[in-house]
Amino acid sequence: MPRRIVSLWFPRLASDRFLRARPMDGPFVLTHRHSNTDRVYCLNDAALKQGLQAGMGYADARSFCPQLQSAPADLAADQQFLQTLARWAKRYCPWVGLDAPDGLVLDVTGATHLFGGEEALLQDMHLRLTRAGLTARTGLADTRGAAWALAHYGPGIAAVGQPLRAIGTLPVAALRLPDKPTVALQRLGLRTISDLIALPRATLTRRFDADVILRLDQALGKVPESISPLPDPPRYQMRLSLPEPIGLAADVMAGTERLLVQLCDRLKTHERGARLLQLTLRRVDQASQIVELRLARPMRNPARILPLFERGIAAADAGFGIDQLRLAALQVEPLEVRQTTHQQGAPNDRLDDLITRIGNRIGLENIQRFLPADSHIPERSFLIAPAAWSDPAKFAPPQRQRPLQLFPPEPIQGRGARPPRQFRWRRMALTAGRITGPERIAPEWWLSDENWRSGLRDYWKVETKQGRRLWLFYTPQNPGWFVQGEFA
Structure with a gap:
């Protein structure tokens, strides 16, 4: 032909x-x-x-x-x-x-x-x-x-x-x-x-x-x-057929460990790490039990991954026995080899393991962390992202001190461009002591935000004689005073 x-x-x-x-x-x-x-x-x-x-x-x-x-x-x-x-x-x-x-x-x-x-x-x-x-x-x-x-x-x-x-x-x-x-x-x-x-x-x-x-x-x-x-494309899947059915959790863990070592060796060869692992336990009656493990970080260390399977394997129903185990990495990501030196040792991955354990119970997307954002607007100076799909970022030291607690602006009574000496907030009568400011913050004109329609804001740090340390701001265009945060 x-x-x-x-x-x-x-x-x-x-x-x-x-x-x-x-x-x-x-x-x-x-x-x-x-x-x-x-x-x-x-x-x-x-x-x-x-x-x-x-x-x-x-x-x-x-x-x-x-x-x-x-x-x-x-x-x-x-x-x-x-x-x-x-x-x-x-x-x-x-x-x-x-x-x-x-x-x-x-x-x-x-x-x-x-x-x-x-x-x-x-x-x-x-x-x-x-x-x-x-x-x-x-x-x-x-x-x-x-x-x-x-x-x-x-x-x-x-x-x-x-x-x-x-x-x-x-x-x-x-x-x-x-x-x-x-x-x-x-x-x-x-x-x-x-x-x-x-x-x-x-x-x-x-x-x-x-x-x-x-x-x-x-x-x-x-x-x-x-x-x-x-x-x-390479397939990251291992299978183990057993001559006799097993049913004890310890036996299933031993078989999983054998498969996991082989799977991690293949992942290491291709410089990949597993994000989603699926363990299929086939019973003698041809029914299957599936144990799924979602990881907070790409991993290929059998010693770290194996204990994370304990909860799922313990909850599986072995029936009359399990005669086959199949372990597959359904989702993999690049994971390069990390070199350790005398100055920088092996990374501490215990936090990732903790996020994995909790995330497999309540969902990885429900575990979140704060990340810095490039914005001088107080409400936009941080982001909330799932911890499993983001890296912890180091916050740059702010040029101005910011309160640890922010909330929607709450109006208070006051006149003039300086903070009032006496005012009521949340049914409390407060008297201003030390006052620091102002810090003028302009709205970001390229973004539409209903909360910043009033224009400029002059922020003041007010330490009251009652012990409260509040963050107040004044709006010159539409005169009014508001409390937006409280310092620790």
């Missing part, structure tokens, strides 16, 4: 990916900084019609097209999206490889009849990709080089055993040659691949590098070219 290769090229992969998430009309480009200059990396059809090209300076592009919209390119996200497309392309054949940076290569040998033939297969590809908002060009031939040439310079299908007939009229750049030999061949008058083949091979070998002959032979099928498919 002759080999058949499909080259799938996405000429506007980066811009199509961006516009799928954020559609916009008009000319649009993605920019990438190269040699200390912002250049056009990828562009849409509207930008092409304005005469813009990839590689030109962004400032020049704006001068040609003042209404041009732009965004910075994300090369890592583009490659991740290309891998997603590679997994999608496996619907056509199991042998799919990357043709970086913006293409795929598929070995559809023996699979085209499942879609009604080669033309029907390519039409199905184009239809599905167009619906997804992606621009694609395809080529199909006996060799990877010929398929690539057809996808980039002449979309079509090469007949079986006749790659030269399909690509002979294409330019020499279709052989995947670098710019330097391509320009040299064109200066000699060798415009097409047929012109190149007409020359004696000895002449080509003397005047050019071996890459020219290699690429030509690969396109014609004289030199084989392999396709490296994407490797399957």
Whole structure:
């Protein structure tokens, strides 16, 4: 059976990916900084019609097209999206490889009849990709080089055993040659691949590098070219079948420990840590008990993880016995090796273990911590985030002293721009003693907040003779006094 290769090229992969998430009309480009200059990396059809090209300076592009919209390119996200497309392309054949940076290569040998033939297969590809908002060009031939040439310079299908007939009229750049030999061949008058083949091979070998002959032979099928498919993602799953059923919690813990050691070794090999572990206990009656463990931090230390399973295993119903244990890491995250020195020892992870124990009872999202926020507004100077998905941050020492207890502003009676000497708050008659201030805080105009519609606030620290240390503020635009916090 002759080999058949499909080259799938996405000429506007980066811009199509961006516009799928954020559609916009008009000319649009993605920019990438190269040699200390912002250049056009990828562009849409509207930008092409304005005469813009990839590689030109962004400032020049704006001068040609003042209404041009732009965004910075994300090369890592583009490659991740290309891998997603590679997994999608496996619907056509199991042998799919990357043709970086913006293409795929598929070995559809023996699979085209499942879609009604080669033309029907390519039409199905184009239809599905167009619906997804992606621009694609395809080529199909006996060799990877010929398929690539057809996808980039002449979309079509090469007949079986006749790659030269399909690509002979294409330019020499279709052989995947670098710019330097391509320009040299064109200066000699060798415009097409047929012109190149007409020359004696000895002449080509003397005047050019071996890459020219290699690429030509690969396109014609004289030199084989392999396709490296994407490797399957690693599976973090272990299973233990028992010759005799067990039912004691200690026996189940012993089997779990054996599986956990093997699983953590595999996680360590790939520098991953488990976030979600699932232990499945299969009973002799074919029913299963599932023990799920959610971790506050990515872990791969069996000694730390095993005690966290005790509560779930103790609550499991063994029935007439358990004959199989299966442990799987359903969610993993990168976890690099941490080096310890004489100055910095091993990290203290007891807090993470405590959060894990409590979180598996009440939910990890219900355990929260305070984090600093970049805002001078008192109510917005901190964030509340789940402790399992955030790291403790060191609070920078505030320039001004802030109360430990904040509450919604509570009005009090007072006149003038200085704090009143006597006032009532929460049914208490208070007399001001030491007064410190004022500290003027302006509202953040770029955010809409109903509580700050009154404008500026002048904050005062008031120590009362009754022992209360309050945080008061005055609103000059709409005169009034309020209490918002209390110092410890």
